[in-house]
Amino acid sequence: MELAEGKQKFIEAWGKLGSEWGINRTMAQVHALLLISPDALTTEEIMEELSISRGNANMTLRDLMGWGLIEKQHKPGERKEYFYADKDTWNIARQVAQERKKRELDPVIKILNELNSVEGNDKDPAYKTFKKSVADINKLAKNVNKTLDTMLKADENWFWGSIFKIFK
């Protein structure tokens, strides 16, 4: 396979995966493009390569910076801004995990805790089932939470090494 074709496929695949995970397709594609690019790229180049508008490129790049996945770079003597992606896959995974935890898991855990204050009659099946489901999900959420916290602090080799030691 040619490099050009491979790039296309990679950008496409990353974009699709992103959209399945609630991440805007363009954002995932820009990230893919920067991931496989050895040098930092300008907004202009990104617009060109992916055929997207200036506004879209600008917003997307801003979002990606917000996720901590790319950074601005300035070249001496140039006014243009260049963007480059962190190429360390483990960092990327951690960054994404951290953002999603903050935006999604944490709020859910908060609500689940609030739901502990629901009062009712223990003889009432509706109440009992509600309580049980909330408690069970709470437990699962907290386990996930704890595991993510560990992952966020961990070194890649240690993390997978530990996982596979038990999972064989």
Added chain:
Amino acid sequence: MELAEGKQKFIEAWGKLGSEWGINRTMAQVHALLLISPDALTTEEIMEELSISRGNANMTLRDLMGWGLIEKQHKPGERKEYFYADKDTWNIARQVAQERKKRELDPVIKILNELNSVEGNDKDPAYKTFKKSVADINKLAKNVNKTLDTMLKADENWFWGSIFKIFK
């Protein structure tokens, strides 16, 4: 807090979480409703409770069955179909993990493997960066894949027990 209010909040929260994860909000809400319901419900009751149309309810219930999260139930002497959700949180997590793995991770791993056949000159930085990124992501994807496979087979207590043993 009153049970009715708690139910509302729970359904809302589950719906929001679902939509952040690329799962249709209604689908997550129907699942939430069935999760906290002690008895199986009819399409009619679900439509009523969530104010959704018959068509929507029908499609959503079909999807949820496709994900293995709910099942049809028939009551003797009745023509109506009742639906009930598996209440075991660990099963739910596994079911979701399995479906998403199948639909999303597996295809990506397939493409990443195809991208190994990209040919190029080792002196070319574009080629080198591409190769490296693809290889790194491939490695991560395979680790995740392996961990999910273990989880899919595992018993809940064993799984978390093992995780926390190493993660303290």
Added chain:
DNA sequence: TCAAACTTTCAAATATTATTGAAAGTTTAT
């Protein structure tokens, strides 16, 4: 066989989300 009870389908309508592009804003060099 018929009709009531129930379920499924799907084209059209609605709602949501993403994208464009031109205008406004900013920075820098002279």
Added chain:
DNA sequence: ATAAACTTTCAATAATATTTGAAAGTTTGA
């Protein structure tokens, strides 16, 4: 101070996803 180079904003538009509801389909019992 000004103009060129560059970035940001955002209302309008386009694309996508979801929902509706009425019609068609199915099953059951008399």
